[in-house]
Amino acid sequence: MECWSKNLADERRRLQELSAHDADLAMETCLYLSYRALSSGAARLFRFLGLHPGPCVELQDAGVLAGQDTERTHRHLAELCDAHLLEEHAQGHYVRPEMVRIYAAQRVAAEEPQHARDQAARRLIAHFAQHREHRVSPC
Helix, strand or coil, X not given: CHHHXXXXXXXXXXXXXXXXXXXXXXXXXXXXXXXXXXXXXXXXXXXXXCCCCCCEEEHHHHHHHHCCCHHHHHHHHHHHHHCCCCXXXXXXXXXXXXXXXXXXXXXXXXXXXXXXXXXXXXXXXXXXXXXXXXXXXXX
């Protein structure tokens, strides 16, 4: 049991550990297939959501991360919900399972250049700092 806990504690290996025991229904494979079916815009947003620190993401946070307007962000978030990669918990507030967050973090690290990730992180930090008094998360 201790070995299993130790392997799951390493976020970088968690998907592989959970997937290794049933290749036909592997979680990573399911996430991969859902991700590959997305439009390029929704896939890009999904990747950048991997930089968001928590399970609950607000519409504005997602738009800031991706550097896109609210209308486009809302459309892409709806596509991610349709693909069961996110769930709209309350209007404009989206939740995602930990495994989805980890997969998004892996995808952004693998597919986006470092400077794009750094810019997105800086935008999000500035956004958090600017709106910290007004943040109310229903998640």
